Amino acid sequence: MAEEPKETKPGFQNPVAGFGVTFKAMFKKRLTEQYPEQKKTTAPRFHGRHQLNRHPDGLEKCVGCELCAWACPADAIYVEGADNTDEERYSPGERYGRVYQINYARCILCGLCIEACPTRALTMTNEFELADSSRANLIYTKEQLLAGLEEGMVDTPHAIFPGTDEQDYYRGLVTEAAPGTVRQVAVSKGEQSAGPSGAAEDQEVDA
Numbered sequence: 001m002a003e004e005p006k007e008t009k010p011g012f013q014n015p016v017a018g019f020g021v022t023f024k025a026m027f028k029k030r031l032t033e034q035y036p037e038q039k040k041t042t043a044p045r046f047h048g049r050h051q052l053n054r055h056p057d058g059l060e061k062c063v064g065c066e067l068c069a070w071a072c073p074a075d076a077i078y079v080e081g082a083d084n085t086d087e088e089r090y091s092p093g094e095r096y097g098r099v100y101q102i103n104y105a106r107c108i109l110c111g112l113c114i115e116a117c118p119t120r121a122l123t124m125t126n127e128f129e130l131a132d133s134s135r136a137n138l139i140y141t142k143e144q145l146l147a148g149l150e151e152g153m154v155d156t157p158h159a160i161f162p163g164t165d166e167q168d169y170y171r172g173l174v175t176e177a178a179p180g181t182v183r184q185v186a187v188s189k190g191e192q193s194a195g196p197s198g199a200a201e202d203q204e205v206d207a
Ligand code: SF4
Pocket: 071, 072, 073, 074, 075, 076, 077, 102, 106, 107, 108, 109, 110, 111, 112, 113, 114
């Protein structure tokens, strides 16, 4: 059985109803944002630009395992791992991330990569101003993603804290770089020669 047609308003009432919507909107609070002059604070857990974190002595948390790259649905991450050596060490364990790139032309900021990371090396910041007119500039390198140095940290490469192992780093037993770490970095970069014994001399940490 055919449905009864619904009762409609007389034609002249429709424009009046339309003006009613406009009239009500005139008294609502304006939502216009003055971006970029006035930047809005994001939610604390906003998914913004990524960051590669460090241990408290400055060694890198990334172990080059590529789990983040495999978890990424947009194929936006490229990782190449490499072995640490006693002369050139970037992380406490066996391996480190030698090459690390995130392509922000592909990334959808979903956060699956940071969930996959076993060492909490990869997290996301609140920074959202990632737009650029160049595709090449949208590929962020390890140097751009690596966290800055905080107090007590020394830039890589350098040795692990004497008397500790990789597990101690994850137990929170290493809280700052050991004395002499500055010299180790300088020697490995060829900026300073090793002492007669070939060992690094004690020197205050340059925070
Ligand atoms: S946030 Fe999502 S899309 Fe972006 S790199 Fe991580 S997993 Fe890939």
